[in-house]
């Protein structure tokens with residue numbers, strides 16, 4: 439490819455990054471929402487646009503701090519977002535001449551931004567010489583108040599500050615092996631974490647050795663712990679409720695359990711089916727509302743309920759900006775209804791693992807405490823897990839936070855509780 443074609447692709451990726459960032463900041467869209475502009479790009483440019491928009495969301499407060507002294511009045515949001523993206527590129531070591539020139543071109547060509555090309559040029563030229571050096575010393579961006587307030591109340595300010603540092607750092611690439619985790623770690627050049635997750639700094643998943651043969655799937659080390667706590671035995675009948683895209687289904691099936699995977703979204707189940715096909719593992723797949731699924735007699739049920747997903751901000755920096763917490767009350771009610779329904783499907787003596795990728799106790803510890811009030815004959819179980827210190831366990835279950843294992847790359851925030859029905 440010629441240099442000129444390369445430059446055009448880079449420009450298209452920047453334009454798409456601007457559209458993504460403006461979708462999140464102005465319309466509450468998520469980076470994973472369908473985007474026709476992104477679909478028109480080659481895969482590597484799509485990845486570049488998503489990476490850039492993600493970096494700008496992580497570092498938005500820092501970019502604003504660098505920009506503030508150079509802006510006498512607030513420019514339109516699309517221009518501000520272009521400046522933020524350029525700032526982040528400069529701060530992360532992008533060559534000043536190319537970055538400034540490209541962003542001026544993007545702003546000049548935009549219908550709503552064209553009149554601000556001069557301003558963009560002037561501001562970026564002032565910022566370029568200092569951005570990279572000043573960036574690391576700028577304060578760690580804070581979560582927005584709708585989320586920060588309940589988290590400070592639950593975990594205290596120092597813990598929330600540590601979580602915010604983890605959000606800024608982003609997430610490594612975690613893999614779960616279908617078979618021998620140590621062999622997978624060696625094959626892909628990753629680190630084996632206690633418990634069996636293989637961790638890589640980053641990389642293109644589909645290019646890793648063993649991908650086509652289904653030797654592994656992508657799954658954060660925290661998410662992998664729910665199935666480890668459920669500890670499926672070969673031949674057991676296990677129901678995976680809210681199963682798509684299927685990381686936990688694959689773990690249960692790999693352990694030899696007879697798995698039924700239920701999810702409301704047929705589209706997301708398509709990814710689960712593809713994962714089963716790639717790994718050669720088997721499960722029955724049912725597209726249905728979990729609350730309407732009425733087959734009883736399960737040895738064990740894993741309920742990975744829909745939640746605020748606030749434990750995944752390292753990988754989804756758009757979430758705190760695009761959302762405002764308005765949906766959480768409804769999710770909490772749904773989670774409680776799903777726990778009661780799952781308990782009604784479990785055979786006597788069976789176990790229910792309830793988990794959410796949320797940092798909010800109302801979607802975790804409180805759900806288990808309230809389930810125990812509604813069903814006093816249940817008991818909470820604890821599992822001995824390699825790599826899990828005693829103090830991550832609370833009365834209701836295992837609490838995982840993004841600031842845990844910080845030196846090794848962190849983990850998603852999760853709550854996992856295990857309830858045993860009387861025999």
Ligand SMILES: C[S@@+](CC[C@H](N)C(=O)[O-])C[C@H]1O[C@@H](n2cnc3c(N)ncnc32)[C@H](O)[C@@H]1O
Pocket residue numbers: 679680681682683684685686687700701702703706726727728729742743744745
């Ligand atoms: C946290 S995700 C599940 C992740 C999955 N367990 C995994 O390990 O890959 C929550 C899932 O709940 C599903 N869901 C939401 N409401 C549901 C309902 N009423 N019944 C069944 N599934 C539902 C969503 O489609 C989504 O796939």
